[in-house]
Amino acid sequence: MSSETLLYIILSGIIAMVVAGFQYYTTKKSMSKLNMLFLVLRFITIFSILLLIINPKFKQVSLSTEKPNLVIAIDNSSSITFQNQAVNSKNIVSALTTNSDLAKKFNIETYTFGDNLKASDSITFSEKQTNIDNAFNQLSQIYKASISPTILITDGNQTYGNDYEFAYNTFKQPIYPIILGDTIKHIDLKIQQLNVNKYAYLKNQFPVEAILVYNGETSVNTRFVVTSDNSVVYSETVNFTKTNNSKVINLKLPANAVGVHVYKAQLEPITNEKNTTNNFKNFAVDVINQKTKIALVSNMLHPDLGAFKKSIESNEQRSVSFLNPNETLNQLNDFQLVILYQPNNTFNKLFDALNAENKNRFLVIGTKTDLNFLNKINKNYTYEITNQTENYQAELNQNYTPFLVDAINFESFPPLNSPYGSSKFSIPFETILTKTVNGISKKDPLLATFETNGRREAVLFGEDIWQWRAHSYLNSKSFETFDDFMGKLIQYVASNKQKSRLNLEYESFYNGNTNIIIMAEFFDKNYIFDTRETLRIKVKDIVSNTTKTFPLILNNTNYQVDLSNLPPSDYSFTVSTSNEKISKSGNFKILEYNVEQQFLNADVTKLKQLATNSNGKHYFVAKTDGLISNLLNDSRFVTIQKSHKKTLPLIDWNYLLIIIALSLSVEWFLRKYNGLI
The missing domain is CATH 3.40.50.410 (von Willebrand factor, type A domain)
Known part of the structure; x- marks a missing residue:
């Protein structure tokens, strides 16, 4: 408490005594006991009120121990x-x-x-x-x-x-x-790693790389065998010694039939080998009959071109070819999708050919795009010409319906450079990303898709998307999230399938040590994501002929079910809705593999x-x-002893209010009792 506050308290006591004395002090030689009591009660009341007005603060120190x-x-x-x-x-x-x-x-x-x-x-x-x-x-x-x-x-x-x-x-x-665990070194053969592509193409050969390891003091001979449907498709004798204790085997296997094919790679066990679980690994390859070929057409150099190619080709089912507009004319039928990067009047004949073939396309509009040419040749939308540029950031449209879009924090991505202005569509379209400036939504699409005359088209109103891919890597230490988004966009634009109200996302096979998540989207008749529906999945084990049913849980913009507890086998499944009786089916395999059983010591x-x-x-x-x-x-x-210092204002002390109320009440009661009121 400061000396100034103490002075105020003393002054308050004097004032309270003067006021109380003025009201109750008499000139008689001796005051009555009753008047003395009234004077004391009034002094207490006035002094307490003045203390509340001054509101002095007291410091309180408490001690505590922390183990x-x-x-x-x-x-x-x-x-x-x-x-x-x-x-x-x-x-x-x-x-x-x-x-x-x-x-x-x-x-x-x-x-x-x-x-x-x-x-x-x-x-x-x-x-x-x-x-x-x-x-x-x-x-x-x-x-x-x-x-x-x-x-x-x-x-x-x-x-x-x-x-x-x-x-x-x-x-x-x-x-x-x-x-x-065991610290004694035992003789052990192990398939340390198996590298194989997830997809292969029909009538081609796919590579397999096996890294084999031996722990032991003596020389051993064994065989490395790859089987499929109990048939040996590859075999090789392998020799190990104490010093030469690892081998790398590279082989190629034929892809002769479409579908998922399961293989078993095995090192034949040797005598006295304690752990034989790590001697084999199952792997699978999805053989497909078609590879999506994409033409990336531009007559300029830009980092975006490399980013598109890297992102799209992260899925080995797709390949990208760099072409100029004239080269594309001669090879147009070889591609399922054409990406037109910042077109100008040199693209005139290419647009005519695309329209004649009713070809799917993906346009990227940037600061070097000839908007006069684009507005003239394009009948589906026009873009306002201002001869100025603007940096637009992205905001995800959670109600986008054609395919599942994961929220990968688009709002944190660097802005894209774009011609300043707005677009005007003459046909129905769907917005994936909306333009924002300084956090304010412009209600104008940054990335949009639409379907017309049986073809699909996407439009990106901005350049420098290479920065998005780089920023995605900084966020997650991987390009995977951005590449998955781009892969879904390319898959949608390259396909001519009709829009479905129930969409599923799953893999054709899963390793036994991975999470098995099946995702679904369900839309109402206006193709708005419907959170009111109840979805269930019926999973059938084809080998044991047993069936289980699980509910799908709503998770923001999709429904999900975790099937990680299913044992390795072949499965078929059907996802169905409860109210509208819409369903979709599929198949997947779970490969037998327990990574936790690969360790011996x-x-x-x-x-x-x-x-x-x-x-x-x-x-x-x-x-x-x-x-x-x-x-x-x-x-x-x-144990640490800690002191906690608190400053407590007097106004928080409730007992003072009780004292004021009590002194006033006693004074009033005594005055009433003695007929002074």
């Missing part, structure tokens, strides 16, 4: 069960969580992880993937401002993600790995390095006796 956290992160993947370490893992967790000394010193928090981190002590060892680095990334967000030594109970075998050996760079806590080297780098210590599952005592005696993990 360090003890984080227990448990590997919940199926590799723990495969290595017969499930019981050991649960016993260790129980010993740590029930230890009274640890509970006194630490706040014990338990987590399980597979592909994601979960705050849970329910251990099932059922996760199909392991991402230890991702677990540390999430823990670093939770415990970045506290003391939180971490016990990592795992075999150290990670199936995907960044190398967790360097997790200490983001997770600034001591890590104590408890190593589960614990990854001791990385776990030791992780402990050393983070200033922790590693322990083997059979020798964890010293862990608890080390944690209890480590001077880094101490």
Whole structure:
């Protein structure tokens, strides 16, 4: 409290005494006891009111203690069960969580992880993937401002993600790995990696690359065999020694029939081999009869051209050829789609040919586009000519109906450079992206599609889309999200299929270790996405002839169902609506593969390095006796006392109001009782 405030309080006391004395003090030699009481009550009332007006502030200091956290992160993947370490893992967790000394010193928090981190002590060892680095990334967000030594109970075998050996760079806590699994090196043959294209083309050959690894001291001979429908399609004898312990085999297989073909690559086991699960891998190839050929026509150089080619050809079913307008005239029938990049009057004959053939097309309009020529030759829309340019950003239209569009944060993408002005369509069209300037929507399409006379057309009103692909990579460390969007757009424009109210998105086959997600879109009769419908999927196992039905869950702009729990087999399915009786069917395969069963030993080297780098210590599952005592005696993990200083204004003190009300009430009651009122 300041000296100025203290002076005000003293002055308030004097004023309260003067006012109370003026009202109740008499000139008699001695005041009555009743008047004295009235004077005191009035003084209390006036002084309390003046204190509320001054509202002095008082500082309050409170002390609290904060115990360090003890984080227990448990590997919940199926590799723990495969290595017969499930019981050991649960016993260790129980010993740590029930230890009274640890509970006194630490706040014990338990987590399980597979592909994601979960705050849970329910251990099932059922996760199909392991991402230890991702677990540390999430823990670093939770415990970045506290003391939180971490016990990592795992075999150290990670199936995907960044190398967790360097997790200490983001997770600034001591890590104590408890190593589960066999540390003895056994003789083992393994197919380390199998590289094969997802698609192949009829009457062609597709390449397969197999990376084979051997762990052992002696020389061995075995055979590498590839079979399909119990028939051997490739075989090769392979020799390994202690020093020459890896082989790369490249082969080509014929694609003789359309459809999904499943193959099994296998290294024949040798004597005394403990783990034979990692000796084989299944793979599949979808043989298609047609490759979409796309002509990218331009008579100028621009980075957009390379971005279009890279993005479109990320799907091997599509190929892009760079042509000028005159070259395209002679090869027009070879292409399913023509992309016209910033056309001018040199495109005149090409437009005539496209109209004559009623060919699908994709126009890109930019600052070098001849708008006078385009408005003259095009009857479906016109573009306002202002001879000025503008940078337009994109806003996704959530009600776009022709195909599924994923929200890939278009609003954060760099603006596209475009002629300033608006477009005017003379036919019905659908907007995918809308123009915005400084966050204000212009209600004008930036990317639109339409169908007319049995053909499809898309128009992009802007250049520099190469920046979008680059920005997508910065956001997700991959071009995949942008390329998927572009692939869907190209697939739609290149196709002549009629619009459907029920659209499905799924793969023809899935590996057993991947998430199996089937997505659906359902539209009402006006082709507006309908969130009121109930969709169900009936899945039939063709091999066992069993059928299961699952509901599809509404997820923003589509319906989804997760079928990841289905076992490997061949499946047919039907997605149907409940109210309007519309349905669509399809087929897919789930290949047998469990990545968690590919490991024979614990990854001791990385776990030791992780402990050393983070200033922790590693322990083997059979020798964890010293862990608890080390944690209890480590001077880094101490309880912290914190002081919290609060400033409390007097006006928040409710008791003062009670005192004022009580003094006034007592004064009034006594005056009334003594007949003074």
